[in-house]
Amino acid sequence: MPGEFDFIQWIRTQQKPSELAPLPAGDDLAILKWPEKDLLLVGVDQVLDGVHFDSTVHSPRQIGRKAINRNLSDCAAMGCLPAAAVVTIASPAGTGMDYLKELYLGIKEAGDKFNCEIVGGDTASWPGKLAVTVTILGRSAGIKPITRSGASPLEAIYVTGPLGGSILGRHLTFEPRIDLARQLAKNFRITAMIDLSDGISRDLAHICRESDVGAHVWAKQLPVHQDAIETRRDGRSALDHALHDGEDYELLFTSPDKIPPTIAAAIGMTFRGSGVILRASDGSESPLAPHGWEHTL
Numbered sequence: 657m658p659g660e661f662d663f664i665q666w667i668r669t670q671q672k673p674s675e676l677a678p679l680p681a682g683d684d685l686a687i688l689k690w691p692e693k694d695l696l697l698v699g700v701d702q703v704l705d706g707v708h709f710d711s712t713v714h715s716p717r718q719i720g721r722k723a724i725n726r727n728l729s730d731c732a733a734m735g736c737l738p739a740a741a742v743v744t745i746a747s748p749a750g751t752g753m754d755y756l757k758e759l760y761l762g763i764k765e766a767g768d769k770f771n772c773e774i775v776g777g778d779t780a781s782w783p784g785k786l787a788v789t790v791t792i793l794g795r796s797a798g799i800k801p802i803t804r805s806g807a808s809p810l811e812a813i814y815v816t817g818p819l820g821g822s823i824l825g826r827h828l829t830f831e832p833r834i835d836l837a838r839q840l841a842k843n844f845r846i847t848a849m850i851d852l853s854d855g856i857s858r859d860l861a862h863i864c865r866e867s868d869v870g871a872h873v874w875a876k877q878l879p880v881h882q883d884a885i886e887t888r889r890d891g892r893s894a895l896d897h898a899l900h901d902g903e904d905y906e907l908l909f910t911s912p913d914k915i916p917p918t919i920a921a922a923i924g925m926t927f928r929g930s931g932v933i934l935r936a937s938d939g940s941e942s943p944l945a946p947h948g949w950e951h952t953l
């Protein structure tokens with residue numbers, strides 16, 4: 657029966673030496689020739705069976721894709737370019753080679769779209785469920801990394817796409833907004849940015865806390881996804897889904913500039929103070945508290 661060694665041998669056939677990683681795969685560590693002027697940005701993210709995906713429903717390709725795309729979305733949030741990734745897979749005992757290959761190909765295909773090379777990793781089987789961890793290495797590539805802490809009072813708050821109901825499938829199929837993030841950073845003053853993994857109610861609170869500002873969100877201006885309307889049947893409003901669901905992986909950012917609505921929707925404004933306030937369609941205002949429910953699967 658093929659084992660870990662065979663899987664690694666197969667992975668080696670998938671990797672080609674490149675300008676960034678000139679040494680063929682198969683050594684103890686990968687060697688990267690990092691462009692001299694570039695800052696190195698590093699992040700790691702894991703997806704777990706039963707939390708971020710359901711292996712009885714989702715295909716290994718979908719799971720692999722999601723595992724790396726969450727990291728690629730973090731690259732978008734910082735305005736950097738992904739360059740390389742290392743991956744670990746902990747798979748339930750008895751997982752076949754074909755399944756692992758599909759998982760790997762899901763990761764690789766999504767990485768290839770952004771020239772992000774898989775330069776190393778580790779795999780092991782264990783009695784637990786499937787867990788995939790991707791560490792991403794990004795490069796600044798001419799753009800100063802955009803943090804969460806740069807927003808000032810009286811800046812507009814923007815979002816790059818409609819929100820809510822990602823559980824219907826978009827949490828697996830989203831496209832990391834890397835190109836859009838780089839375009840925005842080149843053409844406008846983007847003062848703070850985050851990718852929407854946990855929902856506006858949580859993610860905007862991160863920007864506010866790190867930037868030491870408060871934020872108004874205008875319910876009327878919020879782009880609501882058709883999926884949020886579909887998921888209303890659970891008794892919550894579409895607006896509620898758009899505000900809290902998470903895993904939209906659109907970008908949420910602040911800017912003193914007027915950005916055309918074809919690029920991003922203005923959904924509110926920062927103010928001197930703290931907290932996130934929702935202005936309802938009838939003009940009434942209330943604190944926007946993060947909800948505690950699980951939004952994945």
Ligand SMILES: [Mg+2]
Pocket residue numbers: 729730733850851853
């Ligand atoms: Mg993030």
